[in-house]
Amino acid sequence: MTTLKVLVVDDEPAIRSGVIRILKNHNxxxxxxxxxxDFELIEAGTAEIATEILEKTKIDIMLLDNKxxxxxxxxxxxxxxxxxxxxxxxxxxxxxxxxxxxxxTRRGAYNFVPKPFTPQEMRAAIESIAKHLYLxxxxxxxxxxxxxxxxxxxxxxxxxLKSPINAIExxxxxxxxxxxxxxxxxxxxxxxxxxxxxxxxxxxxxxxLDLTKIESGTKTQNLKPVDICEIARMTLDSMxxxxxxxxxxxxxxxxxxxTVTADPSEVEIIFNNLISNAVKYNKDGGKVFFxxxxxxxxxxxxxxxxxxxxxxxxxxxxxxxxxxxKNQKTQQISGSGLGLSILQKLVDMYKGNIQVDSKxxxxxxxxxxxxxxx
Amino acid sequence: MDNTKKNILIVDDDVDILEQIKMYVTSYGFNPIxxxxxxxxxxxxxxxxxDLAIFDLMMEKDDSGFILSYKLKKKYPDVPVIIATAVTxxxxxxxxxxxxxxxxxxxxxxxxxxxxxxxQLEREIKKLLKL
Numbered sequence: 028m029t030t031l032k033v034l035v036v037d038d039e040p041a042i043r044s045g046v047i048r049i050l051k052n053h054n055x056x057x058x059x060x061x062x063x064x065d066f067e068l069i070e071a072g073t074a075e076i077a078t079e080i081l082e083k084t085k086i087d088i089m090l091l092d093n094k095x096x097x098x099x100x101x102x103x104x105x106x107x108x109x110x111x112x113x114x115x116x117x118x119x120x121x122x123x124x125x126x127x128x129x130x131x132t133r134r135g136a137y138n139f140v141p142k143p144f145t146p147q148e149m150r151a152a153i154e155s156i157a158k159h160l161y162l163x164x165x166x167x168x169x170x171x172x173x174x175x176x177x178x179x180x181x182x183x184x185x186x187x188l189k190s191p192i193n194a195i196e197x198x199x200x201x202x203x204x205x206x207x208x209x210x211x212x213x214x215x216x217x218x219x220x221x222x223x224x225x226x227x228x229x230x231x232x233x234x235x236l237d238l239t240k241i242e243s244g245t246k247t248q249n250l251k252p253v254d255i256c257e258i259a260r261m262t263l264d265s266m267x268x269x270x271x272x273x274x275x276x277x278x279x280x281x282x283x284x285x286t287v288t289a290d291p292s293e294v295e296i297i298f299n300n301l302i303s304n305a306v307k308y309n310k311d312g313g314k315v316f317f318x319x320x321x322x323x324x325x326x327x328x329x330x331x332x333x334x335x336x337x338x339x340x341x342x343x344x345x346x347x348x349x350x351x352x353k354n355q356k357t358q359q360i361s362g363s364g365l366g367l368s369i370l371q372k373l374v375d376m377y378k379g380n381i382q383v384d385s386k387x388x389x390x391x392x393x394x395x396x397x398x399x400x401x
Numbered sequence: 402m403d404n405t406k407k408n409i410l411i412v413d414d415d416v417d418i419l420e421q422i423k424m425y426v427t428s429y430g431f432n433p434i435x436x437x438x439x440x441x442x443x444x445x446x447x448x449x450x451x452d453l454a455i456f457d458l459m460m461e462k463d464d465s466g467f468i469l470s471y472k473l474k475k476k477y478p479d480v481p482v483i484i485a486t487a488v489t490x491x492x493x494x495x496x497x498x499x500x501x502x503x504x505x506x507x508x509x510x511x512x513x514x515x516x517x518x519x520x521q522l523e524r525e526i527k528k529l530l531k532l
Contacts, residue, residue, distance in 0.1 A: 186459070193515050194417035201421060204519055206428065220417050 028054070031157060032084065033066045036077045036100070037092035037119060042142070043070045046090060049146045055154045057161075064157050072096075074103035081107070086114050088156055091136075093120040093127065101131060108135040115160040117152060119144070187231060187364065191224035234365040237296065241372045248376075253291045255326065255399075256281045259319055262298040266306060275309045275332075277302070280318040285326065287399040293373050300366045301330040301393055308391070309334035324400045325379075331392040337385045345383065346371045370395075406432040407530060410451035412442040412469060413485075414460040418515065422455060422485070422522075429523045439465035443472060450477050453530055456509075458486035470509045481529035484509045485517075 035046045047068045054065040069084065071077035074095050080086070089107070093100035104116060118131050121142040128139060137159050140152045198217040207213040259281055270277050305315040309332050318329040337345070346367050374381050377397050385391035409431045413419045419435050426433040434451060436442045439460050446469075454473055458466035466484045473480060510529055513522070 190415055194415055194421075197418060197421040197515075200518070201424065206424065206519065220420075224417065 029062045029064050030067050031064050031087040031160070032069060033153075034069045034071060034077060034080060034084075034086045034089045036071045036074065036089060036095070036103070038072050038094070038096050039092075040072070042092070042119070043072075046149060049149045050153060053150055053153070055150075055157055057154075057158055062161075064161075066153070074098040074100070077103065078106075081110075081112065086112070087160060088153070089114055089116045090140075091116055091118055092142075093118060093131075101127065101134070104131060104134045104136060113164070115156050115163070117156050184235065188228060191228045194224050195221045231365065234369060238365055238369050238372070241369065241376070249290045249292065250288050251291070252286050253289055253294065254284050254286045255289065255294055256283065256285050256319060258291055258294050259298055259317070262295055262302060263317070266299075266302050269303065270306050270315070273306055273309060273313075274311050275306045275313045275315060277306070277315045277317060280316065282320060285319065285321065287326065287397075289377065289397075289399060293376070297328070297370060297373055297395065300370045301328065301395070304366060305330050305332035305334065305391070305393075308332065321400065322396075324398050326397045326399050328395040328397070329392065331390065333390045336387040336389050336391055338387045342383055342385055346381075406430065407452040408432050408434055409526070410434045410436070410442070410445070410449075410454040412436045412439070412455070412460070412466075413457035414438055415457070418457070425519050425522055426455075426526070428519070429526065431526070439469055442469050446473055446476060451480060453481045453483070453526060455483045455485055458484055467509075481510045483511045483513055483525065483529070485513045485515050 033046075033050065035043050037043050037046075047070070050066045050068060052065075054063050056063040066088075069080060069086070071080055074097060077089070077091075081089075091100045091104060095103070100118065100120070104118075107114075107116065116136045118127075118136045118139045119142055120127065120139060131139070137156050138152060140148060144152075198214075198221050201207065201217060202214050207217075259279070263277060263279055266277065302315065302317060305317075309315065313333045315333075316329070316331040318327075318331075320327050320329075371381060374395055374397065377399065379395060379397040379399075382394040382396075383391065384394075409426045411419060411422050411426065411433055412435075413422065414437050416437065419437060423433040423435050431452075434445070434449075436445055437460075439462065442456070454469070456466040456469045458464065460466070462468070466486065470482045470484060473482060511525060513525065517525075
């Protein structure tokens with residue numbers, strides 16, 4: 028259990044005692060943080076008293092009223108933020124004007140609680156700010172440890188997971204309120220869309236696991252002689268249903284047999300990512316050309332599609348984690364935004380390279396070169 | 402556009418959220434216009450004036466909603482803007498803006514948590530439209 032020190036700065040004794048009553052025996056925990064938090068409360072009736080307390084005691088969270096006798100809350104906030112203390116500030120205010128909110132945010136306030144507040148609102152706000160504080164401290168630790176990228180990954184990940192949850196929750200709420208009447212058939216599309224979004228989330232989680240395994244190096248490479256053309260044919264078999272559904276035809280041009288030393292599951296992930304992208308980002312009636320050939324010591328894998336293509340700016344973004352090219356043509360296509368990062372990492376592991384040629388509305392060609400022939 | 406009904410512009414890059422808000426707005430008796438990117442919305446606003454706009458915050462950019470809000474208010478100061486976002490915390494307003502300069506010009510009439518109840522959204526829209 029970690030105890031966070033909370034300083035309540037408000038000139039109204041009733042508000043101070045209210046906050047203390049609400050938070051005194053309250054503790055919070057988060058599914059992703061091992062520690063639980065509880066709160067030790069300290070009161071101040073004015074900014075001046077609060078200043079003295081801040082000098083002597085290390086405060087974690089400050090709840091700050093804007094209307095104070097003497098120095099106003101927003102002024103005090105400026106002074107506090109200049110001191111660069113490691114604390115998070117929540118404004119309590121009865122007039123939450125946008126101007127004040129913007130100014131307070133600029134001066135480092137994390138959130139706002141309107142007065143009067145219910146115990147639930149106060150608890151929700153304190154949970155949110157405790158989480159923020161924890162994450163902020165965690166970020167600075169991670170920064171020191173050079174793990175900032177991992178952290179960014181997590182924060183983007185949470186957004187990517189939150190979007191489908193929001194969409195599904197929205198549909199469920201519509202159903203709960205029976206917005207489209209009593210007949211379940213009226214909700215058919217919503218149910219289908221919810222299932223699609225859940226599938227997308229599951230895909231994201233699977234991709235993410237692949238990626239973390241590759242990155243952390245815990246994925247043990249199972250190197251053995253494999254016929255990569257055989258794997259290619261198996262991958263194609265598993266891709267045909269998607270291709271039929273999207274009305275895309277695949278034209279394979281594979282050599283008979285090519286045995287190299289590699290991990291079959293990794294080779295499959297490489298093929299899978301390349302072909303599924305070529306099918307997904309294609310047009311109705313489009314084509315995919317899938318070629319494997321030998322060239323000196325290298326295996327050349329070419330996947331070319333007649334799909335929607337990308338402009339130069341989009342191509343630059345392509346291999347970044349969680350980057351999904353967002354435009355009108357891609358918004359109905361589900362994807363985790365991790366497939367190509369995974370591809371890149373695997374190809375790097377085999378010391379190969381990837382070349383992309385793409386033209387908007389014409390198509391995209393991926394050429395992967397793997398130096399696998401000894 | 403329907404001349405008798407109020408036109409509500411809804412911009413969100415999530416097709417499902419867009420559908421849901423559209424459904425709600427229609428049920429309140431308004432005429433929804435749905436677009437799915439900041440780019441499309443900017444183009445639309447060049448020649449059209451909606452009666453109210455609902456913007457998602459994070460679209461192509463993390464602050465697309467703010468940019469749209471700014472541009473709309475500059476052209477049509479009287480059109481109310483709602484920014485609907487999953488960025489706000491459970492408790493109050495939390496702005497996910499990083500650059501200082503951008504904070505100076507956020508102009509929206511209301512910030513709403515996504516997945517609002519139908520009656521709450523109706524009340525907020527009607528209040529802004531002074532109905």
